[in-house]
Amino acid sequence: MNYDFDLSIYVATYNHERYIEKALDSIFLQKTHYSFEVLVGEDCSTDKTRNVLKKYEQLHKDFVRSGKLKIFYRDHNMYREIPDNADDLKSRCKGKYIIALEGDDYWIDDMKIEKQISFLESHSEYIGVSHNCIVVDENGNVTGEKYPECKRSEYSISDYMSNILPGQLTTLMYRNIYADSTINCTLLKKGLSPGDKLIVLVLLCYGDIYCMQECMSAYRHITTHGDSYSARHKYSFEEDERWYREVVLYLDAVAPSLTKYGDELYVRCIMKGIKERQCTIGKAIKSCKIVRNIFDSLWAWCVYKVHKDILHKELWL
Template identity: 30%
Template sequence: MIIEEHSQPMVSIWMITYNHEKFIRQCLESVLAQETNFSYEIIIGEDCSTDRTRAIVQEFEALYPQIVKPIYQESNVGAYKNAYHYCYPALKGKYIACLEADDYWIDRQKLQKQVDALQHDPTAVACFTQVKVLIDNEDHFEEHWSSRLPLKNRYDVEDILKTFNITTCTLLFRNIYPQLPYDPLAFPTGDVSLSAFLLLKGDAIFINEPTAVYRVHHGGIYSPHNLENKNLVFVKIFTQLLKEPLFAAHRQLIKRLLADRAYQALCFEIKKANPENKKIDTYHHLALSQMHFGNLYYPLKTMLRKYLYLLTGKSFGRSMD
């Protein structure tokens, strides 16, 4: 990396941390290992951790004062305020790279490849890559890609709305956040909704190479063991997007996706209510595969009637129309 005193960095790494003493050293080392022909900075919001996270951050700050630029909170302010109120205004780079302190990069050329891609394509606003998923406390990696999207090198906002498959630790985007009428506090997960708002301004370039490891903690929203909460989170996201004027042109798609997620959430609720019912179990698995209904209203209504009949023994007819 080129270090230029008192100059604008090409990339700002946007990082927040709280009680990440087990992970943050590996995270910071992976950033500092980047091989670039430009300068970058690490803006890290340390949210008054109760473990040794702050001491580790201070250690790196002392070693790399021109690169590691912490923002230390005097009391815990929470992830949203830490990220958007305190850290984002401090990002000076032409491009922003996101990285949670429990994830890390595995490709030393990650930033260089992504900056080169955006420099050569001024119509694109973001670049993301393939990722490896590490289930916490397990010894194996899984390469992640959404099978519901075709593999291609460019995606638009509707592609992303269908799966939100941009993993934040791989994302690099143009520093256009101040131009977005976007309130992260209106959404249950700010990083997921950010990608949708970014792509209203242009496409995202996809590099089909794993450049990062995304760590999934058991019980977290994106854990494979927590699909129920994941569906409910997306119900909230799509409900909020329907209120956003900038997404008016995409309302029909969002309505369909909202119905689909609500449908899946319903399946979980009914399965919880009667877990021994094998027919409900069959319909539950069927629901998870129904991502491509052209019009979900009638299939959803029919399946809902079947579920309610199986659960209650009562028939629900025209009253549901």
């Protein structure tokens, strides 16, 4: 397959007036011999993000002329649309590899993409490669918070089932699965949130993920206000159940060897719904008809609760 660039970097931004310039600078300051494009989606921000981007274009006309920087100014907000802002950007990526940089995050190692692309070029057995990150607050101060990232070189389904990710979204570079007809990306086109966990799951179905134990990016975690997922999210059993139901159906169709993990995740979802009093016992029994072996899944849930809440193990399987 022929690609126009070695790497596509997509930047979905909304109300990132204070942060978007730093994010983009951290891309264009990268030292690499690989070619890359940057696709920015400005999702009708209510602050001055659009003005900042227009000034950025004027200051960096060479990036625009060369096709290295493409900014899409949305005519309406695409939140909760299918595709949404980020998904539309991903569909436009023409690179061999793909990575996200959210508009309020930034990279702190100017050799980051050189290291990651070089790894994937020399290790065809891996579908993705990630690294560690620091967590900062709205003012860029390091908080000391630990992101649930993988601290081993090889990422596994055991990590996934223990709520550990290979790394934060902007640390994970992977082969352009959206341009590969052999990879089933239907799970990523249903408007489900959070989407980063779905991307990781799809990648696991098709290859291995390597985790570099180097810190190369900053994740801005704002939970009290703003427009991040963490700030907006409120638990909804209805949304949660749909997310896990789609996971079960996808694994059943694409990766039968992983279906038992989908069943276990679904049972966890049902039990949480009961605990939060958003799911009745009758509804739980009816919903669990999609689970192939309910007894094995209930036993796996018991093991998970013991490992997580009583023994406080890192891996919950």
